[in-house]
Amino acid sequence: MVPVCSFCGEQPIVRWYEGPRFVQFVDRSTDVRSEDAWLVCAACAPLVDAADRMELARRGAWRIRAVDPERYVGRVLAHYDEAFWIPRAADR
16 A cells, blocks of 8 residues: 555655654654654645644545535544644643
8 A cells, every 4th residue: 555645645755753742753664663653745744844734634625525625624623633733732
């Protein structure tokens, strides 16, 4: 199976953020030392750097719903907050 971005489902993957805090990332899958990781594509990496949660949620909503994705942005944002952003903030 080819890895895809945890946010939008696109490729290529350029970062693997290691859990449980998702603060540090590695550049290759072989360097991941955690059982949990969020994969990030080239398009989403600058959005993560900028903490642009809304744009990441929009990209994620397009991934899961071809019809009316804007309707799902709030749900996607809540999921990303719980699974990625809140654990990430806990380390700071």
